[in-house]
Amino acid sequence: MTTLRLRADLDALAAYRPGKAPVDGQGPRFKLSSNENPYPPLPSVLARVAELAGQVNRYPDMAGHALTARLAGLHGVAGEQVVLGAGGVEIISQLMRATAGTGDEIVFAWRSFEAYPLLAVAAGARPVQVPLTAAAGHDFAAMRAAVGERTRLVIVCNPNNPTGTVAGHAEIEEFLGSVPPEVVVLLDEAYLQFNQAAGAPDGVELFRRYPNLVVARTFSKAYGLAGLRVGYALAPEPVAVAMRKVAVPFGVTTLAQGAALASLDAGDELAGRVDKLVAERDRLADALAWQGWDLPATQANFFWFPLGDRTGEAAAVFAKHGVLVRPFAGEGLRVCIGDDEANEALLGAAGELRK
Numbered sequence: 126m127t128t129l130r131l132r133a134d135l136d137a138l139a140a141y142r143p144g145k146a147p148v149d150g151q152g153p154r155f156k157l158s159s160n161e162n163p164y165p166p167l168p169s170v171l172a173r174v175a176e177l178a179g180q181v182n183r184y185p186d187m188a189g190h191a192l193t194a195r196l197a198g199l200h201g202v203a204g205e206q207v208v209l210g211a212g213g214v215e216i217i218s219q220l221m222r223a224t225a226g227t228g229d230e231i232v233f234a235w236r237s238f239e240a241y242p243l244l245a246v247a248a249g250a251r252p253v254q255v256p257l258t259a260a261a262g263h264d265f266a267a268m269r270a271a272v273g274e275r276t277r278l279v280i281v282c283n284p285n286n287p288t289g290t291v292a293g294h295a296e297i298e299e300f301l302g303s304v305p306p307e308v309v310v311l312l313d314e315a316y317l318q319f320n321q322a323a324g325a326p327d328g329v330e331l332f333r334r335y336p337n338l339v340v341a342r343t344f345s346k347a348y349g350l351a352g353l354r355v356g357y358a359l360a361p362e363p364v365a366v367a368m369r370k371v372a373v374p375f376g377v378t379t380l381a382q383g384a385a386l387a388s389l390d391a392g393d394e395l396a397g398r399v400d401k402l403v404a405e406r407d408r409l410a411d412a413l414a415w416q417g418w419d420l421p422a423t424q425a426n427f428f429w430f431p432l433g434d435r436t437g438e439a440a441a442v443f444a445k446h447g448v449l450v451r452p453f454a455g456e457g458l459r460v461c462i463g464d465d466e467a468n469e470a471l472l473g474a475a476g477e478l479r480k
């Protein structure tokens with residue numbers, strides 16, 4: 126057989142593993158494996174999507190003028206500093222390809238978002254993974270020490286996926302002050318809205334003061350639009366220009382742009398849903414503590430169970446209770462907050478594991 130000419134550096138790379146989806150009529154019923162919003166789309170958002178469906182014979186507005194202007198107004202930045210992408214993942218991919226190439230290094234905490242190493246290698250760069258602290262948070266001193274001549278990008282994921290841990294404003298600011306000003310830093314705020322801790326960082330405020338900072342946000346999590354693929358970055362203008370050059374042309378569809386705008390119109394309603402999820406998270410956190418669990422404090426819409434070698438067997442116990450989780454073999458599992466029924470099943474499984 127002929128061996129086709131593919132990139133050899135991809136051989137060592139494992140493909141992205143999406144959270145498992147339930148199989149109809151059999152196996153676990155509750156998909157708590159992908160950090161999705163459990164609520165169905167808002168009627169106003171659905172109506173807008175239905176209205177726009179009649180235009181899908183046309184390409185979308187590639188620059189996303191209306192959404193870009195709306196986001197710029199919302200955050201008090203220039204439209205030139207807003208970059209759209211097909212989800213936060215594409216934003217991260219754009220930024221990596223805009224900053225790093227072959228032989229360059231991208232520094233981030235580990236374990237963190239599993240797309241980081243994949244996208245870094247896809248860009249040709251070398252991922253430099255800095256272990257989390259014992260408390261499952263970013264080790265900023267070690268991350269700073271990992272920044273060197275070849276570093277083109279440093280990523281801070283806050284709250285961190287999959288551990289849910291957060292760094293405060295002062296801590297992030299101190300880190301930003303320590304990174305060489307020519308190195309771009311990405312603050313990935315995919316779960317920002319769930320972070321209601323006192324002293325939570327304000328990425329937009331930091332963005333105004335640090336000319337090497339990029340802030341990434343998504344409509345997938347708090348806004349419940351994971352299936353439509355829309356996210357954005359606030360980026361210094363030269364970085365934004367470079368990101369747009371490597372973006373997938375027409376990547377953000379008309380439906381996605383419209384749904385994002387309709388979601389911003391429904392900001393209060395969506396904030397109410399976030400508050401409900403946060404209240405539910407805090408109730409579950411208390412119940413888990415009552416069961417005897419000592420989990421890292423989470424400010425996201427998920428919990429991290431650092432189970433080490435017991436991870437596989439624990440995932441099976443969750444599955445027995447109808448709950449699909451995201452296991453990382455040998456490390457732990459992540460389970461997100463769902464609807465009431467799913468959360469009861471989550472507690473049932475967690476309780477059985479404590480026995």
Ligand SMILES: *Cc1c(COP(=O)(O)O)cnc(C)c1O
Nearest residue numbers: 212213214238286315343345356
């Ligand atoms: C979910 C997530 C994103 C963005 O996901 P999209 O669906 O592509 O918008 C970005 N960063 C982290 C850490 C995430 O968990």
